[in-house]
Amino acid sequence: MKFRVERDALADGVAWTAKGLPARPSVPVLAGVLLRVTDNVLHLSGFDYQVSSEAEVPVHADADGAALVSGRLLAEITKALPGKPVEVAAIDAHLELTCGSARFTLPTMPVEDYPTLPALPERAGTVDATKFAAAVAQVALAAGRDETLPMMTGVRLELNGPSLALLATDRYRLAVREIEWQPDQPEVSANALVPARTLADTAKTLGPLGGELVIALAAGAAEGMIGFAAGDRRTTSRLLDGANYPAVRNLFPASHTAQARVPVAALTEVVRRVSLVGERTTPVRLAFSGDGLVVEAGGTEEARASEATEASFDGEEPMTLAFNPQYLLDGLSALSEPTAVFSFVEPGKPAVLAPATEEGEIVPGYRYLIQPIRVVR
Amino acid sequence: MGRSQAMARERDDRFGPAADDTGCPILHVDMDAFFVSVEVRRRPELRGLPVVVGGIGRRGVVSSASYPAREFGVRSAMPTARARALCPQAVFLPPDPPAYAAASRTVMRILQDATPLVEPLSLDEAFLDVAGAARLLGRPVQVAALLRHRIATELGLPCSVGVAPTKFVAKLGSARAKPDGLLVVPAGLVREFLQPLPVAALWGVGERSAEALRRVGLRTVGDLAHAPIGQVRSAVGSAAAEHLHELAWGRDPRPVDPELVEKSVSAEVTYDTDIADPLAVRRTLLALAGRTAGRLRASGQVGRTVAIKIRLADFRTVNRSRTLPNPTDVAREIFATAWSLFRALAPADPIRLVGVRVEGLGPADGAAQQPALGAPAHGWRDAETAADAAAARFGPAAVRPASLLAGGALTRQSSVARGARTRGEDSVSQGGDSGGPG
Numbered sequence: 001m002k003f004r005v006e007r008d009a010l011a012d013g014v015a016w017t018a019k020g021l022p023a024r025p026s027v028p029v030l031a032g033v034l035l036r037v038t039d040n041v042l043h044l045s046g047f048d049y050q051v052s053s054e055a056e057v058p059v060h061a062d063a064d065g066a067a068l069v070s071g072r073l074l075a076e077i078t079k080a081l082p083g084k085p086v087e088v089a090a091i092d093a094h095l096e097l098t099c100g101s102a103r104f105t106l107p108t109m110p111v112e113d114y115p116t117l118p119a120l121p122e123r124a125g126t127v128d129a130t131k132f133a134a135a136v137a138q139v140a141l142a143a144g145r146d147e148t149l150p151m152m153t154g155v156r157l158e159l160n161g162p163s164l165a166l167l168a169t170d171r172y173r174l175a176v177r178e179i180e181w182q183p184d185q186p187e188v189s190a191n192a193l194v195p196a197r198t199l200a201d202t203a204k205t206l207g208p209l210g211g212e213l214v215i216a217l218a219a220g221a222a223e224g225m226i227g228f229a230a231g232d233r234r235t236t237s238r239l240l241d242g243a244n245y246p247a248v249r250n251l252f253p254a255s256h257t258a259q260a261r262v263p264v265a266a267l268t269e270v271v272r273r274v275s276l277v278g279e280r281t282t283p284v285r286l287a288f289s290g291d292g293l294v295v296e297a298g299g300t301e302e303a304r305a306s307e308a309t310e311a312s313f314d315g316e317e318p319m320t321l322a323f324n325p326q327y328l329l330d331g332l333s334a335l336s337e338p339t340a341v342f343s344f345v346e347p348g349k350p351a352v353l354a355p356a357t358e359e360g361e362i363v364p365g366y367r368y369l370i371q372p373i374r375v376v377r
Numbered sequence: 378m379g380r381s382q383a384m385a386r387e388r389d390d391r392f393g394p395a396a397d398d399t400g401c402p403i404l405h406v407d408m409d410a411f412f413v414s415v416e417v418r419r420r421p422e423l424r425g426l427p428v429v430v431g432g433i434g435r436r437g438v439v440s441s442a443s444y445p446a447r448e449f450g451v452r453s454a455m456p457t458a459r460a461r462a463l464c465p466q467a468v469f470l471p472p473d474p475p476a477y478a479a480a481s482r483t484v485m486r487i488l489q490d491a492t493p494l495v496e497p498l499s500l501d502e503a504f505l506d507v508a509g510a511a512r513l514l515g516r517p518v519q520v521a522a523l524l525r526h527r528i529a530t531e532l533g534l535p536c537s538v539g540v541a542p543t544k545f546v547a548k549l550g551s552a553r554a555k556p557d558g559l560l561v562v563p564a565g566l567v568r569e570f571l572q573p574l575p576v577a578a579l580w581g582v583g584e585r586s587a588e589a590l591r592r593v594g595l596r597t598v599g600d601l602a603h604a605p606i607g608q609v610r611s612a613v614g615s616a617a618a619e620h621l622h623e624l625a626w627g628r629d630p631r632p633v634d635p636e637l638v639e640k641s642v643s644a645e646v647t648y649d650t651d652i653a654d655p656l657a658v659r660r661t662l663l664a665l666a667g668r669t670a671g672r673l674r675a676s677g678q679v680g681r682t683v684a685i686k687i688r689l690a691d692f693r694t695v696n697r698s699r700t701l702p703n704p705t706d707v708a709r710e711i712f713a714t715a716w717s718l719f720r721a722l723a724p725a726d727p728i729r730l731v732g733v734r735v736e737g738l739g740p741a742d743g744a745a746q747q748p749a750l751g752a753p754a755h756g757w758r759d760a761e762t763a764a765d766a767a768a769a770r771f772g773p774a775a776v777r778p779a780s781l782l783a784g785g786a787l788t789r790q791s792s793v794a795r796g797a798r799t800r801g802e803d804s805v806s807q808g809g810d811s812g813g814p815g
Contacts, residue, residue: 146702148717170702171749251751281703283745324747350750373745
């Protein structure tokens with residue numbers, strides 16, 4: 001195997017395939033990225049039995065062939081190379097990489113030990129890559145990071161005709177985003193629970209490429225695999241078992257008794273400042289009234305902080321709720337509109353955050369439900 | 378305690394109650410054979426007899442032995458079976474942790490009458506700084522005598538007190554005073570007191586460090602004090618070396634800190650026979666989670682990190698922990714995490730011991746509970762608090778998870794291990810169940 005390739009194309013392709021590779025794999029070859037050259041195309045593959053990633057990069061090939069090298073090392077090297085064409089050659093048990101006057105020799109692993117990657121499941125439809133990436137980012141932040149409840153570490157995709165809904169919850173907050181997509185079968189009705197971290201990484205890389213993103217879902221849920229493809233990149237991921245995923249949409253209250261509208265940027269800054277006096281999970285109290293909003297944190301004995309900020313409040317009685325500051329900031333960061341609309345039922349009940357225009361008009365499609373903290377006195 | 382037995386037993390007048398206590402504001406109060414003393418108090422017929430409190434199962438361990446039992450060589454942390462062999466005529470009693478906790482509270486209350494600067498080390502010992510009590514109660518020796526008198530007459534429990542310029546010397550002093558004694562280490566005699574002692578007398582020197590120090594020829598505290606620091610470093614590393622050197626000269630700047638509270642709460646069980654059935658482990662974890670959560674609630678604390686400890690038949694010990702998104706004192710949450718950790722571990726070999734520990738403790742009052750979305754207004758926490766109240770009235774078996782009925786995981790496995798308190802620098806991080814040998 002011997003080829004010449006543009007530095008950026010190589011670095012991007014390697015970064016994509018190496019990103020999910022395990023640091024301590026069960027078998028050494030799984031720490032590798034496989035390079036295979038045929039017909040002036042370099043195929044890159046990474047696989048850890050949960051997630052597979054592939055990329056294709058056009059090259060000038062002098063000789064076809066394949067080599068398996070440490071993915072992390074190759075990714076770090078290609079990222080650090082100067083912006084010049086890269087010469088790559090497999091010589092005996094080594095991979096030689098030359099770029100300008102820099103030269104690297106990497107040991108290779110036996111190609112024949114590398115597992116076969118799963119095929120991309122059957123194509124289900126396409127979605128705008130940029131919109132999908134934004135939607136994933138808005139939702140994945142609400143997923144759990146705690147393996148105690150594996151189901152909560154996923155983002156649930158619900159494909160219903162032209163609607164694609166994404167849901168995630170760690171039991172304390174719940175984010176739901178609905179966007180449009182183009183299903184291959186108009187009557188499609190399917191869902192999939194995708195590991196949130198994998199989905200977020202995938203979306204973050206594929207989103208900026210723009211264009212269409214193919215969603216591929218194994219027909220029977222038993223197959224347990226989803227695939228995404230855009231341009232010359234593709235990835236597959238095992239699904240989490242979502243058979244018992246709770247009917248979380250029912251958690252949204254049917255109506256509200258009060259609403260408040262607050263500028264997102266101002267409130268974000270206030271919450272960040274005020275929450276400095278507490279620990280990570282020390283609640284911030286939001287007191288809404290006709291006079292506006294007062295944000296407070298801290299107790300009587302410890303450090304305290306409070307700050308008033310503008311808010312328009314529509315309700316009979318003032319409304320005071322306490323939130324985990326990070327949960328609140330996550331919700332605010334996901335709104336992607338200038339105004340946050342809080343809808344309340346009563347202080348102990350979950351509040352809904354929704355994005356709105358400058359004028360306070362709710363922009364449908366995204367909702368963030370957050371359970372207030374109960375302060376025991 | 379155990380160590381004190383090895384030390385000189387004669388009462389040395391230089392360190393008696395009449396010694397000069399100027400510059401000796403630190404008291405170390407240590408209850409004598411605490412668990413046994415509590416048992417003897419309610420069964421006076423046992424007074425003067427060899428009495429052993431400990432797990433009475435096949436693999437039980439001695440928690441506390443009366444002084445008559447110690448005459449036969451019985452020691453805390455010794456397998457109960459060995460204690461039986463050494464002293465078959467002893468009265469063996471299973472531990473009654475609630476009784477000891479209650480007795481401990483009454484002791485601490487008396488100590489706090491003397492000064493708010495009380496730093497409990499465990500159920501049965503505490504440091505006091507009585508410098509501020511001089512005007513009300515008198516000199517440190519007078520305070521020490523008063524406390525001993527009150528604890529003996531009001532509570533019927535014996536204790537020993539060390540009076541010294543620093544914490545660790547006071548602790549050595551109380552050990553030397555045992556049983557039922559009072560010892561003063563005058564500021565001017567600290568070196569004379571310390572330097573003949575074996576290096577193992579110093580805080581932070583366990584068996585391994587002592588062995589390492591012995592290998593470079595340092596056997597006594599005096600050897601250590603006069604050795605070049607490089608020689609100490611070569612034995613125990615540089616961080617420990619500086620520290621031990623300071624201690625060897627009697628320097629210990631740590632103040633008595635009443636805020637120094639438990640850093641973790643834990644409970645563990647040693648099975649009578651090794652078990653391989655994960656469902657049996659599951660029941661144990663459920664019971665241990667209930668116990669740790671109950672103690673968290675009783676002490677008004679919540680914890681962020683749940684850890685499990687699994688000891689396999691071949692004594693390999695594995696610890697796994699996970700930090701929760703929100704601090705908790707709810708058994709159900711502690712159990713869910715512990716069980717998940719255990720399932721991820723999936724040990725192939727039979728299991729000897731299972732433990733649950735909650736760390737990252739903070740005060741629960743004023744604290745905030747983050748309920749889950751859709752959780753009922755009265756959730757598991759309320760249910761468990763109600764169970765606490767029922768247990769307080771009707772006994773610990775009043776309300777239990779259904780899978781623990783019919784003999785219950787813990788009642789069958791009688792040997793509830795009481796983790797030994799760490800003797801090192803971290804000895805203030807009491808493992809919860811570790812009342813320590815009494």
